Amino acid sequence: MAGLELLSDQGYRLDGRKAAELRKVQARMGVFAQADGSAYLEQGNTKALAVVYGPHEMRGSRSRALHDRAVINCQYSMATFSTAERKRRPHGDRKSTEMSLHLKQTFEAAVMTQLFPRSQIDIYVKILQSDGGNYSVCVNAATLAVINAGIPMRDYVCACTVGFVDETPLADLCYAEESGGVSSLALALLPRGGQIALLQMDARLHQDHLESLIEAAMTACKGVSKVLDEVVRQHLQEASVLTRE
Amino acid sequence: MRSSVMVEEPVLLLLPFSSDWPIRIDSSPCLSQWEVGSALLENMSPMKLCVPGDKLCSEEDCIPGTGVYLRHGYIYSALAGYVLKKNEGEKRPVISVVRETEAQLLPDVGAIVTCKVTSINPRFAKVQILYVGSTPLKDRFRGTIRKEDVRATEKDKVEIYKSFRPGDIVLAKVISLGDIQSNYLLTTAENELGVVVAHSEAGAQMIPISWCEMQCPCTQAKEFRKVARVQPEYLQA
Secondary structure: OOOOOOOOOOOOOOOOOOOOOOOOEEEEEOOOOOOOEEEEEEEOOEEEEEEEEEEEEOOOOHHHOOOOOOEEEEEEEEOOOOOOOOOOOOOOOHHHHHHHHHHHHHHHHHEOHHHOOOEEEEEEEEEEEOOOOHHHHHHHHHHHHHHHHOOOEOOOOEEEEEEEEOOEEEEOOOHHHHHOOOEEEEEEEEOOOOEEEEEEEOOOOOHHHHHHHHHHHHHHHHHHHHHHHHHHHHHHHHHHHHHOO | OOOOOOOOOOOOOOOOOOOOOOOOOOOOOOOOHHHHHHHHHHOOOOOOEEOOOOEEEEOOOOEEOOOEEEEOOEEEEOOOEEEEEEOOOOOOOEEEEEOOOOOOOOOOOOOEEEEEEEEEOOOEEEEEEEEEOOEEEEEEEEEEEEHHHOOOOOHHHOOHHHOOOOOOEEEEEEEEOOOOOOOEEEEOOOOOOEEEEOEOOOOOEOEEOOOOEEEOOOOOOEEEOOEOOOOHHHOOO
């Protein structure tokens, strides 16, 4: 489409950001009192709500319990009003199932499940408004919710979606960029150790560009982790001020 | 034969949790709110906040406690909370991370749990675990007390109907986490374990008169239970 440049000559993107700039992240922990852990996170216009229950006894089939660690059960769903057109099927469709599986794999890498044998940890994430980078926002929101629940984790899990346009990696894609034919890569990182929890890409990219794209993704994730760190520390300060007499 | 407990008035049966009970809370990364509060008050300096992944110290300086993990010779935090260093009498202090609010606690092998009997059967009694140590559980876990785990002596002559009844509150110890088919396996084969609170068929709370009998204060009827020997300091004379 003429006039809709993903990256202008001056280096500005569709929403006015620079190539490596992230969207504004705002988050709150402990939004629900009845769940063990909960968090609400906005990254630009993408809004996600994550709720964590557990660890608790296995529900449903006891045979799926693991004798030495906890089972992490994730469910990803989108609100029907989250996209431009009303979503017909919020749960159970192929994309949601795939996302749930990715979230499960990501958190199995970070949560210390061996401390809770034969139990289950549930992570439910709901996208309230979808504007690109759904998986990343879910991971970030779920990290805060897991920390709020007091479940031991090795490190934060921060995720970011990056794309490649005109030889430049763009960090934190929005919906217009994702649907504009950009090769997007989603990366979930444990920032302190620099360990990758999940890397997902289903587009075409030349092998020479992969290195720089992953580098850009890791830098973006570390930026996200700084913001999440601030949120967690502030929440701890507030919580202690409230409970201290 | 143990000496019987002779009381004139109804005894206030507090759940006895003295510090020398073998309660294992190794997997629980939190202290009770009382302990955290007192630790916060004792430490006049502000306690250090930490988040998951923070490097706390090296393995040579401290011993890892709860809420932390060891990696490549360094101790990292696994929780968002306060860093607590305790000198336990060993060469190095124990470092752990605690949260102020209760995290979920799971019964561990060797932990003393308080449970309520839900159903009985000639071979075993099914219970619902309510407290682990002195911490209430948010979620109800289920357990089983087998016939041979009720008493330490004369195991084959045990009658479940004469040891527990549905609705009794029982102090038991976890002996196994169970396998796929079964729930937590519990035992009451010690003097201090067994029924603490029971109601008679008339509905009144019964008074223990010996290790195997309880009496209803209203009807004076005696019923058989496997009674827990309450610590003497918890009895009001």
